[in-house]
Amino acid sequence: MMSKQPELRTVNVTRYVTPLREGGSLPAIAEADDGFLYVLKFRGAGQGIKALIAEVIGGEIARRIGMKVPEIVFANLDHAFGRTEPDEEIQDLLKASEGLNLALHYLSGAITYDPTVAVIDPQTAARIVWLDCLLTNVDRTARNTNMLMWHKELWLIDHGASLYFHHSWDNWQEQAKRPFVQVKDHVLLPQADGLEKVDAAFREILTPEQIRAIISVVPDEWLLTLSHHGTPDEIRAVYAEFLITRIANSGIFVNEAQHARKTLI
Secondary structure, three states: OOOOOOOOOEEEEEEEEEEOOOOOOOOEEEEEOOOOEEEEEOOOOOOOHHHHHHHHHHHHHHHHOOOOOOOEEEEEEOOOOOOOOOOHHHHHHHHOOOEEEEEEEOOOOOEEOOOOOOOOOHHHHHHHHHHHHHHOOOOOEOOOOOEEEEOOEEEEOOOOOOOHHHHOHHHHHHHHOOOOHHHHHEOOHHHOOOHHHHHHHHHHHOOHHHHHHHHOOOOHHHHHHHHHHOOHHHHHHHHHHHHHHHHHOHHHHHHHHHHHHHOOO
16 A cells, blocks of 8 residues: 655635634634635644644544544744734734644534534444544543534544653653553543454554655644754654554554443443
8 A cells, every 4th residue: 555645735824713712722713815714723822833743643644544634734824913913812822823833624514523412333433542542642532522523424623632742752662552541531432342443454554654654744844843852854753653653552552442441331
């Protein structure tokens, strides 16, 4: 199977529409020069660049294994963009986010996935649980599902809380082989039947070459802010090897998920 690098477009933000006051990162709905609306994730917010890196890697891996994810684009924010913003908090955020940010296509009319209303089939649930165990995504709980229903289909959003090894970078080799104990709180774990089959299928898809192709789209501009960890290529290599190692040892997190699921059903 040939690996293919994701093709992410770059847009220029032209209009700040409204903040989305969810969590501490303060994303916003914004319009770009292509005429579309996006959910804009700021480099100057919350966990900053690391959240954007996790967002693009997690989102593109999810897309590669067949999950629906809004289009991810790079979004340029001009230095003069925030000058007329009356809200001081937002103005400070815009000033701190000059340069290359990240945005996801805005799914107008989408509603938050509610596990008490919509039932997800076991295979889809298992695919998402496996994905989040791979990414160590702590942010797919009943309180905050980070999934949307749009045109009667399930869409995954918000992978910025993934890959938390990069917040304590030095022991990434050890973290790559750890079980994902937070899976016990995953909103879809009770429905996630057939994790072994999903594991076998995804290990075939997510080859080392495919992982490296996805990692390659992370911009130098972002990685240069992590320069104390090496050059951009050296940092990309760590992200790639973390995920390649984790996939090679996926039985560890699959077993943890199965054990956690048995306590729930």
